[in-house]
Amino acid sequence: MALLLRFVLLCGVADFARSLTIINPEQMIEKAKGETAYLPCKFTVSDEDQGPLDIEWLLSPADNQKPDQVIILYSGDKIYVDYYQDLKGRVHFTSNDxxxxxxxxxxxxxxxxxxxxxxxxxxxxxxxxxxxxQLTVLVKPSGIRCFIDGSEEIGNDFKLKCEPKEGSLPLRYEWQKLSDSQKMPDSWLPEMTSPVISVKNATSEYSGTYSCTVRNRVGSDQCLLRLDVVPPSNRAGTIAGAIIGTLLALVLIGCIVFCCHKKRREEKYEKEVHHDIREDVPPPKSRTSTARSYIGSNHSSLGSMSPSNMEGYSKTLYNQVPSEDFERAPQSPTLPPAKVAAPNLSRMGAVPVMIPAQSKDGSIV
Known part of the structure; x- marks a missing residue:
């Protein structure tokens, strides 16, 4: 009976060995963001496995709310990759056969x-x-920033800080002194693996160049920090200088504003005076125009007078015309007197007048 049972088990093991199997065991792979992950899947087949070969890779996202996704498929001697949009163009079979x-x-x-x-x-x-x-993607530490939080003066308390811009947890920190005595102060030793070092009652011996290295499982990054512990500054003088400088700046701004305001007022006054029209000043007289108008009006009235009062009117006209204005009036060119026939004068209403003749010595003939 025992011999029969052993034979059955051996046959079962032989059958199992001849079935299709995947060689690589289950494992976890950690890679950094931006790198390439190799996911193994090597298999063997038995003589009994005569059907077509189909290979399928599935992804179960870390978010359990999302369903499993087919990312690549081999079937009928063809490869299909356009299943999962997030991995499109980034997943490939490693073997050509x-x-x-x-x-x-x-x-x-x-x-x-x-x-x-x-x-x-x-x-x-x-x-x-x-x-x-199982694939885990980590972010390497990068963008490390080292800085001093506080005043670097003797006797002061301040902090040395090391901050990465990005990096997957857990992160490990390591501080080192690179210049002068490379021995770190004893009081700093408990914080040599933390992102912050608290400095108490600083002395000039703390001055030097320090490095901070940040690591995780996929990479590391480093930054440098220069520490110069100096004597205390004259704070009272600094404050006084700042106050005086502020007051001078305010006075200067006040002067500029005053000058601008005064300039605007002057320009406004000049514009108002320039456009002001004085009503109490009469317009200038035109003597030439007055004389011409005066003479023209009298000539018009002369034509309506009779010959009997012509002589008296001419004397009056001569006495009324301002000599100065008359002399300054522009002289028109002298034209020869027009000759009018006697019959025409009669028709025009003219009255013949006898003018006595004079001799050479001026006596009437």
Whole structure:
């Protein structure tokens, strides 16, 4: 009976050894963001596995609310990759001959969204096998900033700080002194692996160059810090100088504002005076125009007078015309007197007048 049972077990082990199996065990892989992750999946088949070969990779995202996603598929001697948009163009089979037993893949340019459990399924009827690989994407420390929080003066308390811009936890810190005596002060030793070092009652011996290195499981980064502990400054003089400088600046600003205001008032006054029209000043007289108008009006009235009072009117006219204005009036060119026939004068209403003749000595003939 025992011999029969041993034979059955051996046959079962032999059958199991001949079935399709995936060689690599389940494992965890950690990679840095931006790197390439190699996910292994090597398999063997038995003589009984005569069906077509199908290989399928699935991703179970870290967010449990999202369903499993097919990321790459091999079926019918063809490869299909356009299943998962977040990994499009970044997932590939590592082997050119998948049927040889290597279904491993590479995921390039890793992102935090790639974190999850990847499952490799191999089917070749009647054999079926699958294995899982957990991928963790970490961010290397980068953008480390070292600075001093406080005044670097003798006797003061301040802090040395080391802050990374990004980096996946857990982070490890390490401070070192690079210049002068490379021995760190004893009071700093408990904080040599922390992001902040508290300095108490600083002395000039603390001066020097320090480095802070930040590490995690996928990388590290470093920054440098120069510490110069100096004697206390004259704070009273500094404050007084600041106050005096502020007052001078205020006085200067006040003078500028006053000058601008005064200039605007002067310009406004000049504009008002320039556009002001004085109503009490009469317009200038035109003597020439007055004389011409006067003479013209009298000539008009002369035409309506009779010959009998012509002589008296001419004397009156001569006495009324201002000599100065008359002399200054522009002289018109002298025209020869027009000759009018006697019949025409009669028709015009003229009255003949006898003018006595005079001799050479001026006596009337």
């Amino acid at each position: 998948i049927t040889s037993g290597d279904a491993s893949i590479n995921v390039t340019n890793l992102q935090l969204s790639d974190i999850g459990i990847y499952q490799c399924k191999v089917k070749k009827a009647p054999g079926v096998a699958n294995k899982k690989v």
